Amino acid sequence: MNDRDATIGRNLAALRGDMPQKTLADLMREAGWKWSQATVWSVEKGERPLKLAEAEYLTTNIFNTQPFALLGQEWESLVQSSLNELTRSRVELSEVVTRYVTAQRMLAARLDMSSDEDAPAARGKIPDHQVAVASKYLAESPQEAARAIVQQILSQKAELWETIDADGQALDGLRETLRNG
Incomplete structure (x- = not known):
């Protein structure tokens, strides 16, 4: 070797x-x-x-x-690995948002069908609690839903963000070293 x-x-x-x-x-x-x-x-x-x-x-x-x-240097590969993970995550996020919007549209279409006069079997059969939950989901844009999820993650994972801040300070030091070196 x-x-x-x-x-x-x-x-x-x-x-x-x-x-x-x-x-x-x-x-x-x-x-x-x-x-x-x-x-x-x-x-x-x-x-x-x-x-x-x-x-x-x-x-x-x-x-x-x-x-x-x-x-x-090994740190260059580590940075590239993080960039690769962010790229993969962004693609996955795009797929999830697409599924969310599709599910929202499907829900709206099914609710519309249930109130249609041509669908007497469905009319009035949807429980009130389902209508209430469906209304909440339909009133919320994908951006609002994502923002709420991010807020939840931030509040639950404070220690993770503290670690990222510490790593960010380390990155600032690395950048300074590269500029001066």
Whole structure:
């Protein structure tokens, strides 16, 4: 093992973040690479050199960065890993908001159908408490719902935000060091 392989391995582990080694190996196998969980482990430990073509595929197609991220300082890979997680989370958030809006529209359509004269079987059969809850959901925009959820999370997870603030101060120090260094 040489220092460069060890650095690449540490940075690959940092880019992988919380993704299981098996998941990374599966993604590489799906793309035609002969990777297993043991391959990921060996590369991350610096025991198996990473081929350039593998590095290009990993960084460009899986981690949405450039191959040099594997060569840089470990903190660069950690920052990139956080950026990757935010990007994935934003995509997931978009999907959730889309499902929320769709469910809202479906609820409104079903409530409209239940009051339609052509639907006598449904008319008057929806319990008042369901109508009240449905009205609340329909009156609330997705932005208002998200804001309420964020407020709830902030109030429940104060210690998490204190940790993030501490990390933010550490990042400020790192930025200052980079500017001066």
